[in-house]
Amino acid sequence: MRRNGNRPDALIETLHSIQSTFGYLDEPALLYVSDMLSVSPAEVYGVATFYHYFQLKPQGKHCCSVCTGTACYIKGADQVLANIEKTYGIKPGETTEDGELSLLTVRCLGACGLAPAATLDGEVIGNVTVEKLQQRIEEVTVHDNA
Amino acid sequence: MITRDGLDQIAAEEQARQAEHKQCIRVCTAAGCLSQHSNQVKEALEAAVAEQGREHECHVKGVGCLGLCSHGRSSTVDPDDVLYEHVKPEDATEIVTSIGKEPVERIKCPTDVPFFNRQVKIVLENCGIIDPESIEDYIAHDGYQALATALTTMSPAQVIDEVLRSGLRGRGGGGYPTGLKWTTVAKAVSDTKYVICNADEGDPGAFMDRSVLESDPHRVLEGMAIAAYAVGAQKGYVYVRAEYPIAIERLKSAIRAARRAGLLGRNILGTDFDFDVELRLGAGAYVCGEETALMASIEGRRGTPRPRPPYPADYGLWGEPTLINNVETFANIAPIINRGSEWFASIGTENCKGTKVFALARQITDTGLIEVPMGITLREESCTKSAAVCRTARKSRPCRPAARPAAASRRSTSTCRWTSSR
Numbered sequence: 001m002r003r004n005g006n007r008p009d010a011l012i013e014t015l016h017s018i019q020s021t022f023g024y025l026d027e028p029a030l031l032y033v034s035d036m037l038s039v040s041p042a043e044v045y046g047v048a049t050f051y052h053y054f055q056l057k058p059q060g061k062h063c064c065s066v067c068t069g070t071a072c073y074i075k076g077a078d079q080v081l082a083n084i085e086k087t088y089g090i091k092p093g094e095t096t097e098d099g100e101l102s103l104l105t106v107r108c109l110g111a112c113g114l115a116p117a118a119t120l121d122g123e124v125i126g127n128v129t130v131e132k133l134q135q136r137i138e139e140v141t142v143h144d145n146a
Numbered sequence: 147m148i149t150r151d152g153l154d155q156i157a158a159e160e161q162a163r164q165a166e167h168k169q170c171i172r173v174c175t176a177a178g179c180l181s182q183h184s185n186q187v188k189e190a191l192e193a194a195v196a197e198q199g200r201e202h203e204c205h206v207k208g209v210g211c212l213g214l215c216s217h218g219r220s221s222t223v224d225p226d227d228v229l230y231e232h233v234k235p236e237d238a239t240e241i242v243t244s245i246g247k248e249p250v251e252r253i254k255c256p257t258d259v260p261f262f263n264r265q266v267k268i269v270l271e272n273c274g275i276i277d278p279e280s281i282e283d284y285i286a287h288d289g290y291q292a293l294a295t296a297l298t299t300m301s302p303a304q305v306i307d308e309v310l311r312s313g314l315r316g317r318g319g320g321g322y323p324t325g326l327k328w329t330t331v332a333k334a335v336s337d338t339k340y341v342i343c344n345a346d347e348g349d350p351g352a353f354m355d356r357s358v359l360e361s362d363p364h365r366v367l368e369g370m371a372i373a374a375y376a377v378g379a380q381k382g383y384v385y386v387r388a389e390y391p392i393a394i395e396r397l398k399s400a401i402r403a404a405r406r407a408g409l410l411g412r413n414i415l416g417t418d419f420d421f422d423v424e425l426r427l428g429a430g431a432y433v434c435g436e437e438t439a440l441m442a443s444i445e446g447r448r449g450t451p452r453p454r455p456p457y458p459a460d461y462g463l464w465g466e467p468t469l470i471n472n473v474e475t476f477a478n479i480a481p482i483i484n485r486g487s488e489w490f491a492s493i494g495t496e497n498c499k500g501t502k503v504f505a506l507a508r509q510i511t512d513t514g515l516i517e518v519p520m521g522i523t524l525r526e527e528s529c530t531k532s533a534a535v536c537r538t539a540r541k542s543r544p545c546r547p548a549a550r551p552a553a554a555s556r557r558s559t560s561t562c563r564w565t566s567s568r
Contacts, residue, residue, distance in 0.1 A: 110177065
């Protein structure tokens with residue numbers, strides 16, 4: 001915020017910094033930003049909820065984001081997503097009960113040449129199959145009921 | 147503060163440094179190949195070069211997108227002019243050993259094919275050649291020469307005239323004549339003006355802008371600086387999607403390097419031209435690819451579009467005259483200034499000059515990036531890939547271009563429809 005002169009236009013960059021540091025945007029953080037940037041809480045909340053990228057709930061230890069853009073969807077992203085939902089019992093936007101894995105969807109990672117694509121903990125995985133993504137998730141997570 | 151002579155000196159020194167190595171192995175480190183761990187291939191090649199005691203003659207370099215993404219991890223070897231596909235770290239020793247001898251056939255990718263031969267690279271000419279994280283490498287390949295030419299030998303009006311006569315049209319999809327947009331912003335009366343690069347490439351299937359930003363970020367910054375000089379702007383923003391982390395890091399690095407080199411900031415190249423660029427991240431809103439929503443987002447607000455007029459050229463960012471162009475549009479500017487509007491206008495069709503970068507994805511055999519002259523038909527474009535692709539394309543359901551070039555094709559195949567050309 002200081003780097004941007006505590007101006008209101010620093011809001012989105014600030015929310016990015018908070019999310020990358022703490023994993024999500026909680027209410028105290030939003031109120032703090034509102035105070036520091038002289039932007040109303042309603043406006044801060046409006047911005048935080050407008051942009052799909054921002055999470056207002058705590059995320060799991062690991063985050064898997066499946067691309068559901070057209071190229072990936074045609075190449076079977078829906079099946080990849082359905083398998084994660086079925087295996088871990090969560091829908092996009094949710095986290096497993098043990099807090100290990102959060103599932104998100106994203107509209108186009110720009111890795112369309114390697115569709116279907118997904119990210120796991122920020123790392124892009126191309127040519128994803130049902131089995132490949134599940135294997136990668138299992139390598140990084142510990143689940144009681146997977 | 148660097149001058150034009152200083153720029154030339156950096157170029158000469160870097161060219162001399164690169165000439166010390168007679169051989170160069172370039173490894174693609176754009177998102178596609180990196181997602182397949184091409185960094186491990188690069189490390190393995192460096193280790194193999196060291197193991198064979200060839201560091202004095204062979205340099206391993208990370209470069210941007212080599213184009214044939216479905217055949218990644220890709221590497222090229224010079225001066226043998228060999229392209230390798232699906233390279234694994236275990237292939238490294240064999241590749242290094244084969245330099246100057248017979249290439250490794252099992253991973254050799256043919257290059258004397260229409261996919262490569264029929265491309266005309268302008269926007270992508272540095273991609274796969276230079277290290278995107280080295281400003282010196284960019285300068286050694288005529289980087290920032292166009293900016294120097296514009297600032298030291300041309301007036302803003304002359305720069306706009308050159309862009310107008312080139313016939314360049316917006317590459318973001320609108321196809322609006324770029325020179326005309328610049329003229330409008332230049333004529334606006336205000337002490338404060340802005341230049342924005344729209345890098346919010348939200349169209350599914352499109353990864354042209356991502357590749358340019360990851361592979362040749364300085365080309366975009368140089369285009370923005372030339373535009374700012376032409377229209378009278380002092381501040382620029384690159385609005386890039388949060389979903390492009392590699393592009394973000396490379397842009398940040400490029401901006402820092404350009405500032406350190408005195409090519410962004412105050413009194414650029416010893417002139418009284420000041421221009422600096424900041425990065426602004428998107429946050430997953432597709433609508434922010436639309437210019438008024440994008441500006442709202444830069445201002446820290448919800449990305450809600452507004453009616454036009456007024457257009458950004460008159461009333462843009464914070465109410466000031468603002469020039470917004472696409473990544474690919476800016477990437478065309480330096481070549482136009484360096485080689486002339488006449489050269490650019492000689493490529494393409496009567497109403498649509500230059501080239502267009504296409505991202506090939508979905509249900510085709512070979513996917514990746516190509517750059518072809520405007521006016522190419524979809525059938526020709528498919529056939530730049532391979533016969534297998536043509537067969538696939540004929541059986542496919544209606545397809546749409548990943549971008550909507552102004553006049554990509556005036557003929558459509560029986561299986562494909564295009565948006566209307568202009």
